[in-house]
Amino acid sequence: xxxxxxxxxxxxxxxxxxxxxxxxxxxxxxxxxxxxxxLDAHARALVSEPFDLLVVDIMLPGIDGFASVxxxxxxxxVPIIMVTARTDTHDVVAGLEAGADDYVTKPFEPKExxxxxxxxxxxxxxxxxxxxxLVFGDLEIMPExxxxxxxxxxxxxxxxxxxxxxxxxxNSGKVLSxxxxxxxVWSYDYFGDGxxxxxxxxxxxxKVEHDPSEPRHVLTVRGLGYxxxx
Amino acid sequence: MSTTTGTGLIRRTRAGRSHRPPPEAPEARPGPAEDGAGExxxxxxxxxxxxPSLTRRHRHLGLRMRITITFALGxxxxxxxxxxxxxxxxxxxxxxxxxNSLLHETTASAYLLxxxxxxxxxxxxxxxxxxxxxxxxxxxxxxxxxWYATAVAFSPPSPIPPALQQxxxxxxxxxxxxxxNGTPTYAVGVWIAPVRxxxxxxxxxxxxxxxxxxxxxxxxxxxxxxxxxxALLGSWAASRALRPLHETAKAALxxxxxxxxxxLETDEYSDLAVLTSSFNRMADRLQERIEREISFTSDVNHxxxxxxxxLAASLAVLEGRRDELPERSRRALDLLSAEVRRFRxxxxxxxxxxxxxAGLSDLSMTEVPLGDLxxxxxxxxxxxxxxxxxxxxxxxxxxxxxRRFERIVAxxxxxxxxxxxxxxxxxxxxxxxxxxxxxxxxxxxxxPEERERIFDRFSRGSSGRRRGLGEGTGLGLAIAAEHTRVxxxxxxxxxxxxRGARFVVELPLHRDGAL
Numbered sequence: 001x002x003x004x005x006x007x008x009x010x011x012x013x014x015x016x017x018x019x020x021x022x023x024x025x026x027x028x029x030x031x032x033x034x035x036x037x038x039l040d041a042h043a044r045a046l047v048s049e050p051f052d053l054l055v056v057d058i059m060l061p062g063i064d065g066f067a068s069v070x071x072x073x074x075x076x077x078v079p080i081i082m083v084t085a086r087t088d089t090h091d092v093v094a095g096l097e098a099g100a101d102d103y104v105t106k107p108f109e110p111k112e113x114x115x116x117x118x119x120x121x122x123x124x125x126x127x128x129x130x131x132x133x134l135v136f137g138d139l140e141i142m143p144e145x146x147x148x149x150x151x152x153x154x155x156x157x158x159x160x161x162x163x164x165x166x167x168x169x170x171n172s173g174k175v176l177s178x179x180x181x182x183x184x185v186w187s188y189d190y191f192g193d194g195x196x197x198x199x200x201x202x203x204x205x206x207k208v209e210h211d212p213s214e215p216r217h218v219l220t221v222r223g224l225g226y227x228x229x230x
Numbered sequence: 231m232s233t234t235t236g237t238g239l240i241r242r243t244r245a246g247r248s249h250r251p252p253p254e255a256p257e258a259r260p261g262p263a264e265d266g267a268g269e270x271x272x273x274x275x276x277x278x279x280x281x282p283s284l285t286r287r288h289r290h291l292g293l294r295m296r297i298t299i300t301f302a303l304g305x306x307x308x309x310x311x312x313x314x315x316x317x318x319x320x321x322x323x324x325x326x327x328x329x330n331s332l333l334h335e336t337t338a339s340a341y342l343l344x345x346x347x348x349x350x351x352x353x354x355x356x357x358x359x360x361x362x363x364x365x366x367x368x369x370x371x372x373x374x375x376x377w378y379a380t381a382v383a384f385s386p387p388s389p390i391p392p393a394l395q396q397x398x399x400x401x402x403x404x405x406x407x408x409x410x411n412g413t414p415t416y417a418v419g420v421w422i423a424p425v426r427x428x429x430x431x432x433x434x435x436x437x438x439x440x441x442x443x444x445x446x447x448x449x450x451x452x453x454x455x456x457x458x459x460x461a462l463l464g465s466w467a468a469s470r471a472l473r474p475l476h477e478t479a480k481a482a483l484x485x486x487x488x489x490x491x492x493x494l495e496t497d498e499y500s501d502l503a504v505l506t507s508s509f510n511r512m513a514d515r516l517q518e519r520i521e522r523e524i525s526f527t528s529d530v531n532h533x534x535x536x537x538x539x540x541l542a543a544s545l546a547v548l549e550g551r552r553d554e555l556p557e558r559s560r561r562a563l564d565l566l567s568a569e570v571r572r573f574r575x576x577x578x579x580x581x582x583x584x585x586x587x588a589g590l591s592d593l594s595m596t597e598v599p600l601g602d603l604x605x606x607x608x609x610x611x612x613x614x615x616x617x618x619x620x621x622x623x624x625x626x627x628x629x630x631x632x633r634r635f636e637r638i639v640a641x642x643x644x645x646x647x648x649x650x651x652x653x654x655x656x657x658x659x660x661x662x663x664x665x666x667x668x669x670x671x672x673x674x675x676x677x678p679e680e681r682e683r684i685f686d687r688f689s690r691g692s693s694g695r696r697r698g699l700g701e702g703t704g705l706g707l708a709i710a711a712e713h714t715r716v717x718x719x720x721x722x723x724x725x726x727x728x729r730g731a732r733f734v735v736e737l738p739l740h741r742d743g744a745l
Contacts, residue, residue, distance in 0.1 A: 011536050017543035024550050085532055107538035107574060110546040178596070190606045191633050194594050223597070 003052040021110040035063030073099035096199035119187040168228035177225035297468035305460020309453035366431040620659035641706040672730035
């Protein structure tokens with residue numbers, strides 16, 4: 001069954017050409033030309049056939065890309081790839097903090113975008129033969145089930161946040177470098193953008209830590225990377 | 231928000247916007263193939279903009295030195311004149327006073343002698359002894375054409391000079407400075423009229439002279455001290471006076487270096503208000519102009535991205551259906567693809583350069599082992615170039631932004647491909663505190679006079695450069711140079727033995743804890 005992707009882009013030619021190239025890759029595409037249209041389409045799809053992934057341009061008329069993503073994230077953990085125009089800190093970090101899982105920069109080769117989509121849609125679960133439940137203090141992680149609980153209450157993580165947490169949990173007590181996390185969670189190579197990891201760790205902390213500014217589970221090891229306290 | 235740097239400079243920084251250099255990158259040092267204050271790879275406009283430095287005149291005396299010397303000379307002349315005048319007036323006053331008082335003393339002694347002489351008694355020597363003034367070392371009496379003295383050590387002729395003798399014996403009181411046994415002595419003579427005798431006393435001048443010498447010495451010493459004080463004062467006055475000039479020069483250098491919001495304080499030096507306010511106005515205009523240019527360039531570049539995205543996506547679709555196309559369409563498609571790729575590279579490069587110019591690019595520095603970094607960077611370019619690691623190169627650690635480093639390597643390898651038939655080797659070595667990454671080729675090489683210009687934008691060198699298929703954008707080396715600068719390193723090109731060129735990127739090695 002083909003994955004359904006919602007394409008949010010206001011430039012109609014870009015939208016049309018992207019649709020063509022992504023359909024060639026085997027995806028089912030729906031289009032939205034603005035943030036409002038996107039939220040509508042997403043809400044409607046939830047009832048019938050939810051989207052598997054969203055591609056959102058940050059430069060949108062009306063509600064901009066950041067606000068759209070934030071709004072989507074209030075109720076959904078669907079994977080989101082952001083399309084940015086520049087790679088300077090502000091845009092990329094803002095987009096990641098709003099809730100995007102990854103980003104590509106215009107102009108991109110369609111193959112790049114296809115690779116990022118594939119990486120996000122990967123069904124690889126690290127659970128075969130692994131433990132059913134991992135417990136760290138008040139945090140309970142169930143990799144197979146895809147569920148995380150804090151103090152008994154379920155925590156809603158995006159796919160990427162979940163994979164990140166699982167990766168750290170599978171290596172609890174060990175320090176994982178940004179490069180390692182980029183490779184295992186995002187399938188990036190050596191030259192991946194470390195900010196992806198940094199912002200996702202921040203987002204993770206707001207969801208699983210009692211006090212995100214004084215983390216007790218997801219710890220930073222200066223100069224080396226991150227680890228999950230055993 | 232404004233910060234004051236040093237004295238007299240205000241730097242206004244706008245929130246979130248700082249032009250290069252970024253704070254983490256250490257200052258780049260000049261490379262071997264360029265002059266004083268420029269940096270390799272900087273475009274020509276920056277070299278022209280370099281303002282004159284006040285401290286660079288070594289052949290002539292600096293302004294400050296000249297002011298100091300003038301003050302010192304003035305002080306020397308004044309204090310010297312003062313010392314001389316003081317000395318001579320004191321001296322003449324002392325000496326004339328002395329003449330009077332010694333004359334007085336001698337007269338008094340002569341007066342005491344008078345009765346004895348009148349009486350005609352003969353014990354001259356003893357009288358002379360008794361009546362001699364306390365200050366006199368000797369007294370002599372010329373009586374009845376004979377000389378009498380307290381000391382018998384005088385051999386004739388008497389020590390009294392004939393001229394003095396003559397004056398006194400003719401009825402006058404007189405005095406003269408003579409030298410007796412090497413000692414300057416004051417000889418005073420009085421005429422004792424009733425007994426027709428001349429009475430002389432000799433006063434050694436050593437004390438007086440010594441006092442005068444001491445006076446002279448202390449006057450000279452104070453003149454010297456005053457001269458030195460004058461020099462110091464001159465030096466201080468010069469630096470105070472020149473400070474605004476130094477600060478203007480420094481501000482100009484800062485602006486040329488990219489800190490466009492540097493301004494001078496206007497209230498401190500009211501005399502120089504014209505200088506500072508016109509400087510600030512000029513800087514305002516300059517900053518406006520440059521920022522307008524940068525944002526224009528950036529907007530244009532940004533606008534180019536959207537059509538390029540559509541082009542790239544549409545072409546991908548067509549290329550996926552290449553087999554369905556007739557022969558002619560296929561060829562047209564190939565041309566289209568190649569040109570769009572080239573256009574895309576150009577826009578990417580332009581965007582990269584304008585981002586660097588605007589200082590908008592962020593840095594994400596990590597410490598990585600050198601060998602791994604170079605291997606992966608070369609691998610990312612998909613060019614099979616052999617890599618050679620010297621001793622210590624494998625594990626040497628550098629602090630870099632990996633993506634930028636990869637761009638440097640990619641641009642150097644592309645450049646070698648476009649102009650020199652491809653890079654032959656990549657050599658990594660460690661030299662003291664530096665790591666060196668060299669990209670070597672066996673192409674036509676770069677003549678020495680072009681080795682700096684080649685890092686300029688859109689420069690392609692002289693003859694020997696061919697436009698091949700898919701050649702470079704003209705920005706590759708400029709971008710490599712900018713990235714190197716931002717990483718705190720140096721880049722230059724040298725000859726590769728007897729043929730070809732060697733591009734060298736030098737980066738500081740990173741020791742744990744050291745930065």
